[in-house]
Amino acid sequence: MSNQNNNHEYYERWTRVERYQHWILAVSFIILVITGFALKYPEAAWVQPLLLLEGQFALRGWLHRIAAVVMVMLSCYHIGYMVFTPRGRFLLKAFAPNRQDWADLKDNFRFLLGKRTAPPEFDHFSYMEKAEYWALVWGTVVMSVTGFLLWFENLALKIFPLWMMEVFTVIHLYEAWLATLAILVWHFYYVIFNPDVYPLNQSMIDGKMSVHEMEREHGRELARLRAESMVPLEEDAEVTPKEISQM
Amino acid sequence: MYKRRGRQQYIASAILFVLLLSPVAIEAQSGNSDCLACHGDKDLVTTDSTGVERSLYVDATQMENSVHAGFECVTCHVDVAPASHPDGSRLARATCGTCHENAVTEVGESVHGKASLEGEALSDAPTCGDCHGSHEIRATADSLSSVNQRQLAFTCARCHANPAIVQKYHIPIKDPFTAYSRSVHGRLTIAGIDSAATCSSCHGNHKIFASNNPASKVFHFNIPQTCGQCHQAIMQEYNDSVHGVAVARGSTDSPVCTDCHTEHGIESPKVATAPTAPRNVAVETCGRCHASTRIVEKYGMRAERLSTFADSYHGLALRSGRLSVANCGSCHGVHNILPSSDPRSMIHPSNLAATCGTCHPNAGENFTRGPVHMTMEEKEGKTIAVIRFIYMTLIIVVIGGMFIHNALDFVRKSKQALRRE
Numbered sequence: 001m002s003n004q005n006n007n008h009e010y011y012e013r014w015t016r017v018e019r020y021q022h023w024i025l026a027v028s029f030i031i032l033v034i035t036g037f038a039l040k041y042p043e044a045a046w047v048q049p050l051l052l053l054e055g056q057f058a059l060r061g062w063l064h065r066i067a068a069v070v071m072v073m074l075s076c077y078h079i080g081y082m083v084f085t086p087r088g089r090f091l092l093k094a095f096a097p098n099r100q101d102w103a104d105l106k107d108n109f110r111f112l113l114g115k116r117t118a119p120p121e122f123d124h125f126s127y128m129e130k131a132e133y134w135a136l137v138w139g140t141v142v143m144s145v146t147g148f149l150l151w152f153e154n155l156a157l158k159i160f161p162l163w164m165m166e167v168f169t170v171i172h173l174y175e176a177w178l179a180t181l182a183i184l185v186w187h188f189y190y191v192i193f194n195p196d197v198y199p200l201n202q203s204m205i206d207g208k209m210s211v212h213e214m215e216r217e218h219g220r221e222l223a224r225l226r227a228e229s230m231v232p233l234e235e236d237a238e239v240t241p242k243e244i245s246q247m
Numbered sequence: 248m249y250k251r252r253g254r255q256q257y258i259a260s261a262i263l264f265v266l267l268l269s270p271v272a273i274e275a276q277s278g279n280s281d282c283l284a285c286h287g288d289k290d291l292v293t294t295d296s297t298g299v300e301r302s303l304y305v306d307a308t309q310m311e312n313s314v315h316a317g318f319e320c321v322t323c324h325v326d327v328a329p330a331s332h333p334d335g336s337r338l339a340r341a342t343c344g345t346c347h348e349n350a351v352t353e354v355g356e357s358v359h360g361k362a363s364l365e366g367e368a369l370s371d372a373p374t375c376g377d378c379h380g381s382h383e384i385r386a387t388a389d390s391l392s393s394v395n396q397r398q399l400a401f402t403c404a405r406c407h408a409n410p411a412i413v414q415k416y417h418i419p420i421k422d423p424f425t426a427y428s429r430s431v432h433g434r435l436t437i438a439g440i441d442s443a444a445t446c447s448s449c450h451g452n453h454k455i456f457a458s459n460n461p462a463s464k465v466f467h468f469n470i471p472q473t474c475g476q477c478h479q480a481i482m483q484e485y486n487d488s489v490h491g492v493a494v495a496r497g498s499t500d501s502p503v504c505t506d507c508h509t510e511h512g513i514e515s516p517k518v519a520t521a522p523t524a525p526r527n528v529a530v531e532t533c534g535r536c537h538a539s540t541r542i543v544e545k546y547g548m549r550a551e552r553l554s555t556f557a558d559s560y561h562g563l564a565l566r567s568g569r570l571s572v573a574n575c576g577s578c579h580g581v582h583n584i585l586p587s588s589d590p591r592s593m594i595h596p597s598n599l600a601a602t603c604g605t606c607h608p609n610a611g612e613n614f615t616r617g618p619v620h621m622t623m624e625e626k627e628g629k630t631i632a633v634i635r636f637i638y639m640t641l642i643i644v645v646i647g648g649m650f651i652h653n654a655l656d657f658v659r660k661s662k663q664a665l666r667r668e
């Protein structure tokens with residue numbers, strides 16, 4: 001697997017444009033988290049560098065709004081991508097929750113509690129990844145709506161009474177906690193601290209996933225791919241990752 | 248009050264002018280020369296009751312600058328008996344009261360006069376000369392006078408910024424001089440603005456009393472009037488305000504000018520360290536009472552005014568250092584603070600759109616719908632509490648579930664990895 005040119009040992013997990021989407025999302029999300037909690041905890045030591053110019057220029061606030069606009073634009077692009085491209089529609093279908101997820105969850109808990117020797121085999125997305133994705137969608141909607149209402153408070157107040165602004169503020173704060181903790185506890189575990197991938201799951205960098213990783217994390221998908229394409233076992237495979245993703 | 252020469256001074260000047268030209272003046276000069284025969288000697292000394300050596304030298308030229316120029320020594324040193332004095336017999340203090348009867352009476356009633364009657368304090372309590380000088384007494388309007396506006400703070404500071412004296416007499420305010428010289432009044436005085444307040448503007452000159460004396464200009468209930476000598480329009484606004492009315496009704500808790508602005512160190516709200524500056528006003532000024540359980544309970548005021556502000560967007564932005572957001576004064580007013588039930592109040596429902604509109608130009612009806620300092624007491628506050636509860640539960644269940652799931656995953660995978668090794 002050390003030989004990068006030997007394409008047959010890798011499956012394409014993420015296309016280039018999907019990786020761009022992910023990293024734009026990651027950067028804007030991190031900026032939003034830092035600049036957002038900086039407003040809530042203005043006396044904290046880590047916040048002070050952000051507030052150096054506060055008297056003259058509201059750096060923190062503008063970084064937050066710029067990152068928010070980037071994230072919302074990205075989300076709009078992503079919706080288009082998911083709806084109007086074949087690859088997007090494939091991903092959307094793969095993200096759809098189904099009965100198998102429930103069975104996988106139960107099986108995985110059996111494994112985690114030592115009642116099964118191996119974890120269940122997952123399809124293109126495991127229930128962990130599906131939960132992650134839909135939590136992100138939900139969080140983005142909630143944060144965008146409440147965030148814009150708070151940003152354009154004069155317009156919001158043409159529709160809502162003053163006390164509703166307090167409701168939006170509370171929702172924005174608690175949803176921020178929920179999102180941040182979910183990323184730290186759920187996402188960072190699977191892509192960083194998980195002993196299988198530590199120190200980092202590389203697939204969002206190079207877009208590739210090895211056969212070994214496919215077997216471990218997406219066994220059901222691998223089996224199906226092999227069955228559908230009659231791709232021989234790794235030693236004489238001549239299919240490029242691109243071809244696989246188009247199948 | 249310093250610009251105008253007193254009528255007495257004009258009369259004295261006129262008499263002086265006549266005296267200087269008349270043979271009597273020569274006579275007087277010759278009378279003084281008897282005294283100066285000994286007191287003109289720079290080495291003439293005596294030992295006082297505490298054993299300290301003191302000079303008895305009198306510089307006759309000082310008298311030329313004095314408002315008393317041309318007076319005979321014996322006009323003030325009345326108990327000189329020319330026949331026996333040169334033997335060294337001690338004289339009483341020079342008497343000012345023969346001419347300045349009112350001033351001496353007033354000082355006698357003052358905190359300084361009372362102190363000089365207490366035996367031990369005798370040597371420290373200021374006499375006329377300690378403030379006005381002795382042989383070189385200049386008119387108050389003379390900028391070189393020790394009681395001129397530009398000099399007075401330094402004169403008072405000789406005792407009031409002296410740690411030994413402040414400690415010995417338990418004077419509560421340790422160093423009003425340093426605070427004053429930093430203050431807006433002190434800086435204007437140094438800049439040569441004659442109308443700026445100096446010590447006597449607020450404390451009086453001869454009639455200085457302790458602040459617990461109802462006759463004092465700095466007695467709690469007299470302070471608005473004292474500041475109002477110069478700040479008249481503000482005093483009237485204040486007198487109509489909720490604080491002014493409470494003070495007029497006898498509340499010692501209700502703030503007067505000095506409670507918000509400080510006393511000697513009064514600074515413009517534009518100075519970052521001023522307690523009235525945007526960044527400090529909520530915590531250091533309004534919050535001292537409105538976040539005080541004792542005062543809130545005593546007067547039946549609404550609680551959590553400070554904490555609800557501090558956690559609001561305005562409060563958070565202000566704590567971040569954004570000074571342009573609303574602080575207490577932006578909505579409630581400053582000197583003209585009134586309850587929301589008063590139609591003149593900036594936070595009366597009919598004025599809210601205008602008050603909020605200062606910053607939020609399109610502020611309309613909706614700005615009045617909902618409490619600004621939202622607490623659990625309000626029905627809207629209960630809605631907020633329900634949302635908060637739902638989210639807290641969600642966070643605990645979801646994040647807790649994720650944590651357990653991944654902790655189990657970590658343990659299981661680590662065990663398998665160990666077994667493989």
